[in-house]
C-alpha cells in the first residue's frame with residue numbers, strides 16, 4: 001500500500017455531527033412521463049437544514065425551526081439558495097476508459113479494437129490499476145456521482161484497486177473483474193478456470209464488505225466462450241446478493257456477430273438468459289435493439305437496462321425507446337458508459353437522454369431524468385433504503401450544486417418562471433462546473449472552492 005492509499009484507509013468513516021442548509025430536491029416516487037406540472041413524486045423543500053450524524057442523515061427540517069437538542073453547536077454548511085440533492089448513481093461506466101474517452105471516428109466493434117482493448121491492457125500493471133482507480137473514483141465524485149456500477153478490466157488487480165479506494169471512502173460500489181476468454185488480444189484474455197478462481201477470491205475479499213458488492217461481469221457475449229458464460233451463470237446463481245453486468249443489443253454489427261456465434265439462441269438477450277445470467281440484479285447496458293419478447297423477459301425477472309444516451313449518440317449505436325421499454329414493464333436506469341459516452345457528468349447524460357427521446361417525439365422531464373439517476377436507480381439496484389433519497393436513515397451521499405455557471409446559464413436561470421423550468425435549464429445547461437461539493441457517507445470527498453466541511 002502506498003502513502004496516499006494508507007492516508008485514505010486511515011480516515012475515520014464517522015465524522016461526527018454536522019448540518020447543511022440549502023434548497024432540497026429529491027423524489028419519493030416515479031414521476032413517469034407525465035407533463036412536469038402533473039408529475040407525481042417530486043419533493044421540493046426550499047431552505048431546509050439536513051442534519052448528518054456520522055454516515056447517515058439524522059433529520060431534515062425547515063431552516064426556520066430551532067435545531068434539536070444536541071445539535072445547536074454543530075457546524076452548519078450554509079448554502080442557502082443553492083441546491084442539495086442525493087448523490088447521483090451511474091449504473092454503467094468503465095473505469096479504464098478515461099484513457100480513451102473522446103476517441104474519433106468509429107462504431108462499437110472498431111472502437112473496441114482500435115482504442116479500448118489496447119488501453120485496457122495497461123491495467124495488468126498493479127500501479128496503473130491503483131493510480132487509475134484513484135483517478136477514476138475522484139473523477140466520479142467531482143461530477144456528483146456517489147454510487148456506480150463499474151467495469152474495470154479483465155485483470156483481477158484492476159477490480160481489487162477499485163474496491164480498495166471505494167472501501168477507504170465508504171463508497172457504494174458494484175464491480176467485478178471483466179470476463180473475456182476469446183476475441184480479444186493477447187494480454188486481455190482470461191480462461192474459464194483462472195477467471196472463476198479470481199471471481200471467487202474477489203467475492204470472498206470484497207462482496208458485502210463496507211458498501212461494496214461484487215458483480216459477475218461478462219464483457220459481452222462475443223468475448224466469452226459458451227463455457228465461460230456457463231461458469232458465469234453458475235457463479236451468479238451460487239452467490240446470492242451479487243449482481244450481473246454486461247452489454248446487450250447495442251449496435252447492429254455487434255448483434256449480427258452474436259447471431260453468428262450463437263446460432264441456436266432465440267436472441268442476443270437469450271444467450272445470457274439460457275445460462276442463468278438474468279435476474280433482478282442484472283444490469284444490461286444499452287438494449288437499443290431489443291425485441292418485444294426480450295422486453296417481456298426483462299420484465300419477468302425485474303432486470304434493468306442501463307440506458308447510455310451519450311454513448312449511443314457518440315458511437316452511432318441507435319436511439320433507445322425509453323417509453324416503450326417502460327410501458328412494457330422494463331426497469332430503466334441511466335448511465336454514462338464512459339468512454340463510449342463522452343462525460344461522467346450525469347447532468348450531461350440527462351441532457352443527452354432528453355435529446356434521444358426528443359428525436360422520437362417523446363418529452364423527458366427533468367423530474368423523470370433526476371428521479372432515474374437517484375431513487376429510480378437505487379430501487380432497481382435494491383438499495384433504496386441506503387441511497388437515492390434525502391431521508392433520515394439514508395446514508396449521507398449528498399451533492400451541492402449552484403444553479404447557474406456562466407453568463408448564458410445565469411441569464412436563463414433568472415428568467416425561469418417555475419420550478420421545473422429552472423431545474424430543466426440547470427440540467428440542460430449545467431455540468432460538473434456547477435458542482436460545489438460531494439459527500440460520501442457523510443464525508444466531503446470533493447469541493448469546488450473554499451472548504452465547506
Ligand code: GUN
Pocket residue numbers: 094108112116219220247250311337340
Ligand atoms: N461492448 C463490449 N464492450 C464494450 C465497451 O467497453 N463499451 C461499450 N459501449 N460497449 C461494449
Ligand code: ZN
Pocket residue numbers: 092093094247285337340
Ligand atoms: Zn459499456
